[in-house]
Amino acid sequence: MRPRPDAYGPGRHDRGGTIDRIVPGGLTAFYNAPLDDPDHAIHGCESALSILNSMEKVNRVLEQGRHPDGTPFDSIGIGIGLNTGPGIVGNFGTENEPDYAATGHAATMADEIEKLSTNYGTAIVVGHATRALAERSFAFLEVDVSPKENPNRRRYSRYWEAPSPAPIPNSWR
Numbered sequence: 001m002r003p004r005p006d007a008y009g010p011g012r013h014d015r016g017g018t019i020d021r022i023v024p025g026g027l028t029a030f031y032n033a034p035l036d037d038p039d040h041a042i043h044g045c046e047s048a049l050s051i052l053n054s055m056e057k058v059n060r061v062l063e064q065g066r067h068p069d070g071t072p073f074d075s076i077g078i079g080i081g082l083n084t085g086p087g088i089v090g091n092f093g094t095e096n097e098p099d100y101a102a103t104g105h106a107a108t109m110a111d112e113i114e115k116l117s118t119n120y121g122t123a124i125v126v127g128h129a130t131r132a133l134a135e136r137s138f139a140f141l142e143v144d145v146s147p148k149e150n151p152n153r154r155r156y157s158r159y160w161e162a163p164s165p166a167p168i169p170n171s172w173r
Contacts, residue, residue, distance in 0.1 A: 015043035015050075020101045028111075030102040033089040041084050041133035048080045048124045077123075081114025083107075084129035113159060116144060122161040131160045 016037050020028040029047070031040035055078055062073040085106030093099030109127060116125045120143045131140050140160035 015047050016040070017043065017047055018100065026114075028102075028107070030087075030089065030107070033102065034100075041082070041130045042137045044082045044084075044130065045124070045126070045134045045138050048082060051078070051080065052123055079114050079117030080124045081110045081112070081117065081126075082124065082130045083110035083113055083127040084133055085109070085127075116159055120144070120161065124161060126160050128158050128160075131158075 015031070016035070017029045017031050018033070020030055031037055031044050031047075037043060055076060059075040062075055065073045067073065083106050085104070087102050087104030087106045089102045090100065091098050092101050092103070113125050113127055117123060122143065125143065126134070126140065134140075142158060143161050144159040
């Protein structure tokens, strides 16, 4: 068996994130639970960038590999959706099979926001509340305005790409 890089763990775990579930083609993680984290949006953005960095390393390894028929391995592309809002976090499992997870509208919207990443060719897309909480540490580019978040309201949702950390002026430190 060949060692495989851990592309998701360190970036998330070092910043207080909890993996909710891993499924083929994706994973869900959440922040600010079970312990309060006033900088959870920043930590989520940092984790997303760390994951992208790890995936670049994985893809460099894949570039060196070949299938038995000699064709090269495909690189792995990912999309990340970040959203902030109220939710329910707790054990949704049983005593014998615990399942500590997050659910609610904010979690559902994070999944919908992740799907936007394929539309724009960007890897990280964040919702309005995440951007508002993390904008002191990151530069964001607006990529979409959509009424989809709540079609019953006449308010539009805005979505941003999180391309890189913003330079932080010394006066803010």
